[in-house]
Amino acid sequence: MQIQPVDTAGREGHPLSMYELTAAELATQPEILADLFEARHTGVVVRGALPQAQALADRINDAGLADLWASPNRGMPGGELKVIGEAATPTFTKMQGPSVEQYGEAARTHRATMARVFGELEPTARINHLFSGLNGGRAAGPAQFDGHLPWSPYTVRALGPGQQIYSHHDLHYWLAVYQRLPQALDRTSLLSWFITVQAPTGGGELTVYGLWGSDPNPPMLPTRFLDTQALEARFGKHAFDLRAGDLVVFDSGRHVHRVTPVTGDRPRLTLGGFMTLDTARTRAAYWS
Numbered sequence: 001m002q003i004q005p006v007d008t009a010g011r012e013g014h015p016l017s018m019y020e021l022t023a024a025e026l027a028t029q030p031e032i033l034a035d036l037f038e039a040r041h042t043g044v045v046v047r048g049a050l051p052q053a054q055a056l057a058d059r060i061n062d063a064g065l066a067d068l069w070a071s072p073n074r075g076m077p078g079g080e081l082k083v084i085g086e087a088a089t090p091t092f093t094k095m096q097g098p099s100v101e102q103y104g105e106a107a108r109t110h111r112a113t114m115a116r117v118f119g120e121l122e123p124t125a126r127i128n129h130l131f132s133g134l135n136g137g138r139a140a141g142p143a144q145f146d147g148h149l150p151w152s153p154y155t156v157r158a159l160g161p162g163q164q165i166y167s168h169h170d171l172h173y174w175l176a177v178y179q180r181l182p183q184a185l186d187r188t189s190l191l192s193w194f195i196t197v198q199a200p201t202g203g204g205e206l207t208v209y210g211l212w213g214s215d216p217n218p219p220m221l222p223t224r225f226l227d228t229q230a231l232e233a234r235f236g237k238h239a240f241d242l243r244a245g246d247l248v249v250f251d252s253g254r255h256v257h258r259v260t261p262v263t264g265d266r267p268r269l270t271l272g273g274f275m276t277l278d279t280a281r282t283r284a285a286y287w288s
Contacts, residue, residue: 014211016210031136042208060269080163081163085106135283143287190253200268273287
């Protein structure tokens with residue numbers, strides 16, 4: 001395992017540092033998730049976390065799944081992400097996030113939907129194993145929705161050529177759907193995670209900045225979007241080099257981040273969602 005500090009000399013903002021390890025090293029690691037949650041480090045990459053990534057990509061690319069895809073950012077120039085599943089986050093078409101009813105229905109049908117997409121390759125058990133390893137061997141699993149129904153563990157995401165995810169941060173506990181998150185889970189920050197299933201031909205890089213969402217006077221455009229040009233010029237940053245099968249977890253609740261435009265003819269395919277710890281630090285809980 002390595003801890004890599006990011007050289008931000010001459011730049012504004014908070015320091016950045018990243019863990020990097022292989023899937024084989026997980027069993028020997030300390031509580032990396034707690035380090036990210038407490039802002040001691042910014043992110044972690046687990047190389048080769050999902051060995052069956054290519055097989056999953058083949059399933060996702062199946063034209064027979066066309067009816068499952070939605071476009072939550074439909075109408076956003078250059079930012080149309082396609083997804084299978086429902087995510088508890090604001091989007092261009094649902095500024096207040098999904099309703100409790102919409103999310104609950106997606107959670108109830110998640111298992112059947114992903115069985116259709118992935119069959120016997122459905123990866124939730126593998127994801128639980130990975131997060132347990134990053135949590136010092138402690139329990140990890142989907143959060144409970146209303147105390148009995150698991151939240152959807154992840155969404156499938158496709159970012160096509162010319163599309164990007166604009167600069168933002170993810171501390172969205174104010175959304176109505178989070179009233180259904182168990183009270184034992186910590187809401188002081190939030191981690192994001194995803195597994196790269198298919199890397200794009202070019203671009204599509206997760207870039208994390210030294211600017212926190214809580215910092216005063218962030219650079220804004222007249223449209224009220226964050227000014228990415230100013231972020232690039234002023235703040236420290238780290239662009240993740242991610243390959244098919246790699247897992248990344250990072251402090252998205254604090255750090256402003258984006259995904260750069262995809263280039264070439266191959267879409268960027270990922271599985272991902274959000275994560276927190278319980279207040280007793282005995283369990284990691286994740287959801288989409």
